[in-house]
Amino acid sequence: MANWLEDKPNGKKKEKQTDALSFDATMDSGLRVLGNVKLKGRFLHLSTNSAARAEKGTVLVRKALGDIVGTPLTEIRTVEQMMAERPLRDRGEATSEVPPEIAEQVVHQFMDRQYRETLDQPVGMLGNKTPRQAAESAAGRQKVAEWLKYLENQSAKQPDPADPMATYSFEWMWKELGVHDPRR
Known part of the structure; x- marks a missing residue:
């Protein structure tokens, strides 16, 4: 598998819709991952x-490949459809030999860095x-609290x-942003 990366890191972020969510990933170099390419048997998956x-x-x-590749087959799946696909472990199949406590530590460290x-x-x-900018005003803190609750719910x-994703604690973000958790 290979990552398809942007040509160069953006110095300035593109303006996004205010109600849109973003699921972009970036490499340590700052380059945004635009997609993944994987060769499986006789098929190239993008x-x-x-x-x-x-x-x-x-x-x-x-x-790049010209006539080596045929007409692409396209599949579009919503986030809901992907979430509905049961993980392998739910079907009784092993997904990893990594001990659960190590997997949790690695996932939590990744999430800490990402957030x-x-x-x-x-x-x-x-x-x-930015969350830090938004937290500077009372109205912004309310929006930040809603955003944090959204992240926790997801x-x-x-x-x-x-699952390590389900056990992740966002408490440090509430504290760091100085936002009062309305549930307390």
Whole structure:
């Protein structure tokens, strides 16, 4: 498998819709991952998180490989459809030999790093302000509290309550942003 990366890191983030969620991933170098390419048997799989990226990626693959590849088959799945697909472990199949406590530690460290970076990046749900900027006003703190509750709820939706994503604690973000948790 290989990552399809943007040509160079954006110095300035594109303006996003204020009500849109973003599921972008970035490499340690700052380059955004636009998609993934995997060769499986006689098939080349291109996965992206948008129809526009899929179209652009298909053009790039055809340009690079020419007649070696045939007409692409396209599948579009919603987030809900992907979440509904049961993980292998729910079907009784082993998914990893990594002990659960190690997997949890690794996932939590990744999430800590990802969310620490997110605190300084514009978030659509916060009017394209960074969480730190939004937390500077009373109205902004309310939006930040709603955003944090949204993140917690998404994390808790894992089918397995012991899943490392489900056990992640967002408490440090509430404290760091100085936002009062309305549940307390």
